[in-house]
Amino acid sequence: MPSNNPLPDLKTGNVSITIPSRSLAEFVVEAFTNIPSRRISALEGILNKLTIDEWRFLKSQVDSKTLCRDIVGSLPLELVTQIFSYLDVATPFRLQRVSKHWNRVLTSPDFLNPRVNSWCTPNDTPLNGEAALQADPYALCTFRAQHQHRFATASPFGYLRIPREIDIKNCWLCGDHILCTPANQPRHIDLQNLRTGKRWRIRTEGRAQIVKAVLSDQLAVYVTYHYVCYAFNFITNETRSFRLPKAMFDRLVCRDSLVACSGVVQGKFHISMWDFDTQETKTFVLNSVEGHWARTLQ
Known part of the structure; x- marks a missing residue:
């Protein structure tokens, strides 16, 4: 019975391999299958030995296979x-x-x-x-x-057209809301919720022109040339107002339901805070503000 184990030649020392009793093709396939690693190198060596006819046959086999993987x-x-x-x-x-x-x-x-x-x-x-x-x-x-x-993909459910002629200094975005005022003789503000598409156009009383406008997550606030500050609560659709001296509207900000404005009066820096819910105004003076800071804020 033939043995599969390699036996050394006693004269030359070379190792001879006895092919088992089956076809050489089957033996080569099994040997390639049992290679534990570097199968690509073994395959490259085999490809280097192919003839033109064998390459043609290999190409026909490869063309019929799909290289996709699930x-x-x-x-x-x-x-x-x-x-x-x-x-x-x-x-x-x-x-x-x-x-x-x-x-x-x-x-x-x-x-x-x-x-x-x-x-x-x-x-x-x-x-x-x-x-x-x-x-x-x-x-x-x-x-x-x-x-x-x-x-x-820039394919929104809806869109908002903003006119070119807007006052960029009085254009604000807060949360989902955007506020814009016209650039020339502004007598209204446009407010829109970008998420829901709801719009408001808030007109001034007596067609008074708007000087400043700011926005919070509850209020759209604007000051007219009559130096009256109006606050529109777009959650409750209420409008309330308060009046302060002209110099007090040098700076205007708002947050939640609170409106704050400031200015220099008689050389001193004043800050006023007005609450929309209570309609109470509190004013205090910063005596420690240096002169050059006061001039900067004027």
């Missing part, structure tokens, strides 16, 4: 999630129709939530319409993905 079906979910993070957010939803297995993987919360919520933080204001989808996680992910895709 990455969704063959890889762990963590790797699939990582791969799709480099693709457009709409891609997973489009590829859910490939097969039942792809649909099951690409619609699972473990896959969709990290992909879609990567654009969101817990502090973000919910999108308009999210509240009705909280009970359906897949519908919520689809809704958010639609907004992200439209943002990435």
Whole structure:
């Protein structure tokens, strides 16, 4: 019975290999299969020995093969999630129709939530319409993905036209709201919620012109040439006002429901704070402000 173990030649010391009782082709295939590593190097050596006819045959075999790989079906979910993070957010939803297995993987919360919520933080204001989808996680992910895709492709659900002739000094963005005033003889302010599309046009009393305008997450505030400060609460649709000397409106800011203005009166720096809810005004003087700072603020 022939042996498969190599035996040394006693005269030359060379090792001879006894081929088992089967075809040489089967032996070569099995030997290639059993190579533990560097199979590419072995394959390269074989290719270097091919004739033209053998290359032609090899090409016909390669052309009939597909080099595609089912990455969704063959890889762990963590790797699939990582791969799709480099693709457009709409891609997973489009590829859910490939097969039942792809649909099951690409619609699972473990896959969709990290992909879609990567654009969101817990502090973000919910999108308009999210509240009705909280009970359906897949519908919520689809809704958010639609907004992200439209943002990435510059295809918004809606848009706002801002006239060219605006006073850039009195144009403000705070949260979801934007405030603009006309550049020439402004007698109104335009306010819009960019998320919901709701608009307001707030006109001044007696067609008085606007000097300054500011915006907070609750109030649209403007001062007219009569030096009356008006505050419009766009949450409650209420308008209230207060009056101060002309010099006190050198600086104007607002936050939440509080309006603050300041100026130099008789060489001293005054700050007045007015609360929209209580309509109370508190004024205090900063005696420690140096002269050059006071002149800068004038």
